[in-house]
Amino acid sequence: MFEVMMYDGGVYRSDELFELIEDAGGAVLQKTRSSQMLSVTMSVPAGDRGAIEALCKEIGGEVRRVPLAGTEVAVVGPTLGRHHMPHPICDIAEALRRRGAITVVMGLARGRGKKTAQMSLEERTVVEEYDAAVFMLGNFKACVEAKADMFRGVGVPSVLVSGPEPDGIGGAFDAVVSGVGRKASRMRSTEEREKLDEICDAVERVLEAKRASIGEDPLFAHPAEVKQVLEGYEPIDMCLRPAPLVMHLDGLRAKVGCAEHRSAIEGMEVHGRRLGDVCRISPSKIDDSSTVIRIKARSEVEQAGRG
């Protein structure tokens, strides 16, 4: 049984932490360094949790529970204008990051207005690259109900965050959290922080349901196993972008161009099989600067093997 947790502290003696994770048979899922500060999301055997926590404390850091680790979530607002950004979209993204998720913030090209708002097919396919999406709408019930409709049918678990509680959107979202809406300042008050917790809990629930659904027909390999294989690939190892490998529930995002690196990635092996045979590898819909790797289900790989 593995447990996912996050170390938050300085870089001082962090090499000892990495050695201990390796000795315990665990894996580093995400490592983010900013100046002298370091965040490490790790998956470690439950039995070694105590030893790792003790070391983290000894080197001056702290350990937190990160239920959303290993997921990438899109937080989508109607536009990137100051009416919709940065509050409260950035607050939501930050709250999700504190629970271990990697987040991206997106604004739609033509998401403003009530009658004229729309989400293009391209935007929809970009959102569907993520594990889940949080859609943020405003303060008027009539507008929220009209605009919620354009997010209907997005192919990933979704959470709608809005001001008033909308009616008549049954089934369009996996969860709805109301009481937020447009704001002119950061969500700092106790009630607002509680609302952020409520949003994070909703995201956690919908991702848990997705995880359970994947578990019914398990993947050929865990994303962490594929990540370990990819980490040895020099262009990824040398990549200077933050988090060059981002884990999803059903695969990974590798921040190297697909056109250039696809054949090399396809040729790598996990559990004795080529990644090209056990994964769907495609360029990101955003642009070709990253590659989306979806791991096939074990049953699908076996069936293909028989065929």
Added chain:
Amino acid sequence: MDIEVAAEDGYGAESYRRLFEELMADAGMSQRIESASLLMRPEVPLFVFSVRLRSEPSAKALGDVAAVRSEGGAVRIAISEERYAPAILSRLWERYGRAAVSQQTRFDTSVEGADEGEVAAIPVESGEDSVGDAVGAIWRAMPEGIKNRRALISGRAVTVIATEEIFEPWMIEEGERMHGQGGA
């Protein structure tokens, strides 16, 4: 600032009252607005935001917003309204150069070798700036997608009428009625 809100959507009305207040404070307009009247009909959609300013927008010279006197070969300026301080300083630098202008505190500045009358006559704000600030702040408060907008400006009242597509005559009439009330 008194804010009167007319909207059927209770949640939207309350949150926009708060939002309007915060945004006016952010834009530095709180002290300049005496009252505001907000009509919000998102189902149409029609938004009319009308404000009544404390004073009629007019051009202001340095002497109107600061006490100016000659003393010991320099002109001393004591600013009475802080919001004009950045404009005063930049006009003085522009005209006399940075070396001649010395700022002792947020409110007190002196200019070496200047003429008192000339300093007092330096324009620090035109009436248009003030109206522009008010219209800009109202635009910022309005929902982003309601892009078809018309501004009415007369005396102390500034009103912005906005809808998403085509203005219908009754919308303009509604805006003019609120504007006629002076945004009060």
